[in-house]
Structures are given as C-alpha cells and as structure tokens.
Amino acid sequence: MFPYDEASWSVVDGAMFMGWGGALPGFTTFIAAVICVAVLIIGQRSETAKAKAFDK
Amino acid sequence: MEEQLVELVAKVAELEAASAGASVTNTMFAETFYYLTIPLMIIIHAGFLAYEMGASRLKNVLSSGVKNILAFAFMIPTFYFFGWWVYWGFPTGLPGAPGPAGISGVEYANAIAWGWGDSAQYMGPNIADQASGVFFGAFAMFAATTASIMSGAVIERIQTVGFIILAVVLGSFAWVVAAAWGWHADGWMVTQWGVHDFGAAGLVHAVAGFFALGVLINLGPRIGKFNADGTANHIPGHNMPLTVVGLMLIIVGFWGFLMACVIVPGEAWSWFGDKPSTIYGTPITLSALSFNILMAIAGGIIGAWLFTRDPFWMMSGALAGIISTASGLDIYFPALAFIIAFSAGIILKPCADWLENRGIDDAVGAVTVHGTIGLYGVIMLGVWGSGYPALQGAAGEVPTVSLFGQIGAAVVFFLLGFVPGYVVSYILKMCGMLRIREGAEIAGMDLVKVPAAGYPEWGGEAPVTPAHPAE
Numbered sequence: 200m201f202p203y204d205e206a207s208w209s210v211v212d213g214a215m216f217m218g219w220g221g222a223l224p225g226f227t228t229f230i231a232a233v234i235c236v237a238v239l240i241i242g243q244r245s246e247t248a249k250a251k252a253f254d255k
Numbered sequence: 256m257e258e259q260l261v262e263l264v265a266k267v268a269e270l271e272a273a274s275a276g277a278s279v280t281n282t283m284f285a286e287t288f289y290y291l292t293i294p295l296m297i298i299i300h301a302g303f304l305a306y307e308m309g310a311s312r313l314k315n316v317l318s319s320g321v322k323n324i325l326a327f328a329f330m331i332p333t334f335y336f337f338g339w340w341v342y343w344g345f346p347t348g349l350p351g352a353p354g355p356a357g358i359s360g361v362e363y364a365n366a367i368a369w370g371w372g373d374s375a376q377y378m379g380p381n382i383a384d385q386a387s388g389v390f391f392g393a394f395a396m397f398a399a400t401t402a403s404i405m406s407g408a409v410i411e412r413i414q415t416v417g418f419i420i421l422a423v424v425l426g427s428f429a430w431v432v433a434a435a436w437g438w439h440a441d442g443w444m445v446t447q448w449g450v451h452d453f454g455a456a457g458l459v460h461a462v463a464g465f466f467a468l469g470v471l472i473n474l475g476p477r478i479g480k481f482n483a484d485g486t487a488n489h490i491p492g493h494n495m496p497l498t499v500v501g502l503m504l505i506i507v508g509f510w511g512f513l514m515a516c517v518i519v520p521g522e523a524w525s526w527f528g529d530k531p532s533t534i535y536g537t538p539i540t541l542s543a544l545s546f547n548i549l550m551a552i553a554g555g556i557i558g559a560w561l562f563t564r565d566p567f568w569m570m571s572g573a574l575a576g577i578i579s580t581a582s583g584l585d586i587y588f589p590a591l592a593f594i595i596a597f598s599a600g601i602i603l604k605p606c607a608d609w610l611e612n613r614g615i616d617d618a619v620g621a622v623t624v625h626g627t628i629g630l631y632g633v634i635m636l637g638v639w640g641s642g643y644p645a646l647q648g649a650a651g652e653v654p655t656v657s658l659f660g661q662i663g664a665a666v667v668f669f670l671l672g673f674v675p676g677y678v679v680s681y682i683l684k685m686c687g688m689l690r691i692r693e694g695a696e697i698a699g700m701d702l703v704k705v706p707a708a709g710y711p712e713w714g715g716e717a718p719v720t721p722a723h724p725a726e
C-alpha cells in the first residue's frame with residue numbers, strides 16, 4: 200500500500216496518504232458521497248413517519 | 256586573497272542556511288496562521304448554535320440545535336466533494352475559462368480540487384503542500400457560516416433533510432459562486448467592475464441572508480406568528496441570555512473569519528514577499544483590522560441601543576457593525592468605521608420590522624442583519640472608497656472601486672442568494688420536504704426529531720412560551 204517504490208519515508212517528496220496513485224482516493228470519495236446521500240434518504244423517511252404520528 | 260575567498264564562500268553558505276531556515280519558519284507561520292483561523296471560525300458555529308437554541312421555544316430547543324449541527328457536518332464533505340472545485344473553476348464566469356492570474360478555470364480546478372486522480376495529491380496529506388489543506392479548511396468554515404446564517408431564520412418549522420439540502424446548495428454552491436466572482440484575483444466582478452469586498456459583507460453575509468429570504472417566502476411563518484388581520488405576534492425564545500452569549504461568541508469567531516481574509520507574505524502563493532495583502536493583492540495589516548473591527552462592534556452596539564434598549568438587538572448591532580464595514584475594513588479610518596457601524600445599528604430594527612410587516616417570519620433577524628446590512632456595507636464602500644485601486648497592479652492597468660461597481664455587486668450578491676434559495680425551497684415545498692407537518696409543529700419538533708429532552712426535569716410540566724402581540 201505504501202505509494203512509493205522504496206518503503207522509506209526518505210523517498211517521500213509529495214502525497215503521503217494511503218492509496219495515492221491508485222483508485223482508492225476516488226473510490227473512497229465516491230463511497231463518502233453515497234453515504235451522505237443515503238443518510239439523507241433514511242433521515243427523511245424516518246422523520247416523515249414520526250411527524251405523521253402527530254397528525255390530528 | 257585565497258583566505259578572503261574561503262571566508263566569502265563560508266559567509267555565503269551561512270547566509271543560505273539562514274535563508275533556508277527563515278523560509279521554513281515562514282512556511283510554518285503561514286500554515287499555522289490559517290490553521291488557527293479554523294477553530295476560531297468554529298466558534299462562530301458554536302455561537303449560532305447557542306443563538307438559535309436560545310431563540311427557540313422549549314418544545315423546539317434541541318431540534319434547532321440538531322439542525323445546526325447537521326448543517327455543519329454536511330457542509331464539510333460537500334464542500335470537499337465539489338464546493339472547492341466551484342471556487343477555483345468559475346471566477347471568470349461560464350464556461351470556466353482561465354483568468355489572467357493563472358489560478359482559475361475548470362482545467363485548473365480539475366488539477367487541484369477533486370478528491371480523485373492526480374488532483375487528489377492536493378486534497379490530502381502531502382509533505383510538499385502546506386497550504387491546500389488549511390485554505391480548504393478556512394473556506395469550508397466560511398461555507399458553514401453561510402449555512403448557520405440561514406439556519407436561525409427558519410427555526411421551529413422546517414424539516415431536517417429539506418434544510419440540509421438547502422444548506423448544501425447555499426454553502427457548497429451559491430456563496431462559492433459569489434466568492435469566485437467577487438473574491439478572487441481573477442473574479443470577473445473584480446477585474447471588470449473593480450468590486451472590493453475584503454471581509455465578505457456581500458459574498459457571504461448578503462448571499463446567505465437573501466438565500467434565507469427566498470426560503471422564508473416558501474416556508475411561511477410559524478403557527479401563531481401572524482394574526483388574521485396580518486398583525487404580527489412576538490414569539491420569544493426560551494432563553495434570551497443563551498441567545499445573547501451566542502451572539503457574543505459569533506463576534507469572537509469573526510476575528511478568525513476576518514483573519515482568514517488576509518494573505519500572508521513570503522510564500523510562493525503570496526502576493527508579496529514582505530507584506531501581507533488582501534485576497535485582491537491590496538495592502539492590509541492585522542492592525543488595520545484590529546482598529547476597525549473594534550470600532551465597528553462599538554458603533555453597532557451603540558446604534559442599536561439608542562432606539563431598542565434590547566440586548567438581543569444590541570448584540571445583533573455588534574454583528575451589523577462588523578458586517579456593514581466588512582467590505583472596507585482594510586481601508587476605512589476607524590472613526591468612519593464607527594459611524595458606518597453606528598448607522599447600521601440604527602437602521603437594523605426598522606429594517607427587521609419592515610420585513611415582518613410584510614409577512615416574513617425571520618425568527619432571528621438573519622435576513623436583516625446579514626442580508627440587508629451586508630448589501631449596505633458593500634454599497635457604503637462604493638460611497639466612501641471610490642477611486643481606490645481594487646487590485647494589485649500599475650496605475651491605469653487595474654480597476655478602481657466605484658459606487659457603480661459596488662451597487663452592481665450588491666445586485667449580483669442579492670440574486671445569487673435569493674434566486675437559488677427561492678427556487679430550491681419551492682421545489683422542496685412541491686415535494687413535501689420543506690415544512691414540518693402541522694400536528695408535529697404544534698406538538699413541538701423535539702418530540703418528533705430528537706430522542707432526548709432539553710430540560711428533562713421539567714418534563715410535561717414545562718411552561719409553554721406564549722406568543723405576544725408585537726409592541
């Protein structure tokens with residue numbers, strides 16, 4: 200997973216996060232966005248259901 | 256001769272070593288400078304949290320807090336996903352062409368602001384980049400501030416998810432477009448109109464304030480706010496002291512907000528090697544900010560006290576004082592800042608009353624404090640600062656501040672706030688996602704939204720805050 204050829208910090212001169220140079224950053228960004236949307240959908244459904252309980 | 260050469264070489268090496276050390280020190284200073292603005296700006300959010308919870312009735316106190324906290328939480332990832340990209344992509348307008356400063360345009364934004372591909376190196380830990388993260392953090396906090404401004408106006412009757420969607424549209428898009436156009440060296444309003452809005456009176460406060468107005472029109476007033484004949488009732492919050500302390504916390508956080516508007520010297524991305532500047536490359540010092548912010552706070556409080564004697568409006572006056580002078584905090588004379596802030600403090604309450612008399616239920620006066628006073632501040636700079644160079648550059652080659660340009664900017668900021676606020680809230684209303692159901696609003700939103708009680712020892716015996724006819 201170390202994004203440089205040698206497993207030594209002395210060769211690191213730029214990005215140092217996990218997945219740099221591969222698909223991981225894009226994949227995790229996508230998953231994080233999906234989580235935000237999914238939470239809103241779930242939150243909307245549950246709040247609407249609870250609010251309906253207070254209808255006269 | 257040989258000895259002298261050896262001495263000279265040793266001296267040069269010594270100077271080079273000292274220079275490298277100074278460079279590292281400056282880079283650490285610059286990174287720390289912006290890093291510290293972030294917790295200071297989180298204090299703004301803490302202030303808004305206290306402010307709007309205090310302004311809520313007992314039955315809604317926690318739901319108002321939850322809404323505010325969630326806005327903060329959603330603002331950060333959405334600003335990471337696309338808000339930062341919008342800021343760098345569109346300073347010159349559509350379709351996102353590069354500007355003369357070479358730090359704008361869709362191509363540039365694609366290279367630095369996406370969380371994937373090669374640009375991800377600037378959106379995560381990078382030993383060679385000590386600027387992107389702290390700049391992103393400061394801008395994300397500006398975004399959170401806009402959401403908080405809208406949040407207070409809509410308390411006690413908005414649905415949580417509908418509100419979050421509105422907050423994302425405002426904080427990660429609408430104000431970002433305003434910032435790109437009017438708060439960037441390549442911004443078309445800057446380069447073509449000479450717009451100057453150092454402390455974001457228009458592009459943060461006015462945009463957020465008028466976004467809130469667009470939402471309020473579709474959201475409607477709280478039940479009991481207006482009588483059948485159209486007269487308004489005052490709905491007091493459950494905790495005025497909490498509200499006033501919240502307002503004071505916002506004032507504290509403003510020091511970080513305005514500090515973050517300064518570009519420090521000596522870095523590759525700085526305007527100058529030896530002096531700080533505004534985002535436009537024009538001169539600024541922290542001393543200038545200190546003089547003018549303090550005088551503006553004082554002027555706003557005194558102006559508001561004169562006719563209201565009300566601590567809520569006095570602290571709102573302090574906010575209005577800063578906002579009314581924010582566009583020109585870099586160049587106002589302190590006494591002039593005081594006078595402008597004083598006038599803002601005086602007009603604050605009448606402006607809020609005017610809005611209320613037209614059927615708008617703005618629970619905390621956000622439209623007036625941030626929207627109206629924000630535009631007032633943008634225009635005031637046109638009145639007093641005309642002729643000042645709006646950008647760094649040679650005389651005759653750079654635009655200058657003008658009343659026309661500032662009025663034009665005020666119109667653009669109004670539209671950038673109001674139109675998306677109205678349109679998106681209208682769509683949410685059509686989808687049934689804007690307003691809480693009537694039964695739930697009457698019962699209290701804490702019962703619907705929050706599995707906890709704000710004041711559990713009071714239980715069902717908690718007093719019901721009444722609505723009083725406005726005095």
